[in-house]
Amino acid sequence: MADTVEFELVTPAKLLLTQAVEMVVVPGGEGDFGVLPGHAPMIATVRPGVVDIHNGGKVTERIFIAGGFAEVSEERCTVLADEAVPLDELDAATAQADLEAARAAADKAGDDEGAKKLAETQIATAEAKVAAIEARGR
Numbered sequence: 001m002a003d004t005v006e007f008e009l010v011t012p013a014k015l016l017l018t019q020a021v022e023m024v025v026v027p028g029g030e031g032d033f034g035v036l037p038g039h040a041p042m043i044a045t046v047r048p049g050v051v052d053i054h055n056g057g058k059v060t061e062r063i064f065i066a067g068g069f070a071e072v073s074e075e076r077c078t079v080l081a082d083e084a085v086p087l088d089e090l091d092a093a094t095a096q097a098d099l100e101a102a103r104a105a106a107d108k109a110g111d112d113e114g115a116k117k118l119a120e121t122q123i124a125t126a127e128a129k130v131a132a133i134e135a136r137g138r
Contacts (some may be wrong), residue, residue, distance in 0.1 A: 005037045007053065008078040009063065016084050017063075023054040024077050026070050035077040044070045046079060048128035050087055050135075062087040064132050066125045083125075092133045099126035 004020035025034045027049025046068045053061040066083035106119035 002037045002075065005035055005039070006076040007035075008076065009051070009065075009084055010078065010080050011084050012082070016081075019053075021053050021055055022057070025052040025054070026077070026079060027051070027065070028070065035072050038074050039072050039077070041074065042070075042072045044072070046070050046081065048125040050132050051079065062136075064090055064129060066128075067121075087132060087136055090129055090133050090136075092130075095126060095129040095133055099123065099130055102126050 004022055007019055007021045007024045009017040023034055023036050025032055027047050029045030029047050048066050051063045051065055052059045064085050064087050065081040068081040071078045102119055102122035109115035109119050
């Protein structure tokens with residue numbers, strides 16, 4: 001069995017990352033899950049949060065994703081993310097402003113179910129960004 005699993009991170013704009021890793025931890029819709037070589041095949045939803053890439057027995061890269069899907073096989077983990085940004089590139093003031101704007105949009109949505117759903121998604125993403133930035137500082 002191989003020592004690594006191929007990890008791919010894809011956004012609507014491009015293939016952002018492809019590399020062999022020891023393990024990748026993904027923020028799944030039902031909770032975080034780790035992918036090692038030989039993982040059972042699965043498809044999962046991904047919630048807004050941080051993907052941790054492990055090499056050399058430690059986290060070598062952290063990337064914020066805004067949700068999407070993951071496909072896992074014995075030798076590969078592909079994350080199709082709505083948005084992806086290296087965690088160290090996130091700005092606290094911008095994330096907080098995004099959260100306030102999303103909350104304002106939710107208040108303004110009124111009875112418009114589509115606008116409410118979009119605002120809820122934006123709030124969840126902004127809250128996850130704020131939480132990731134706060135955790136980064138610890």
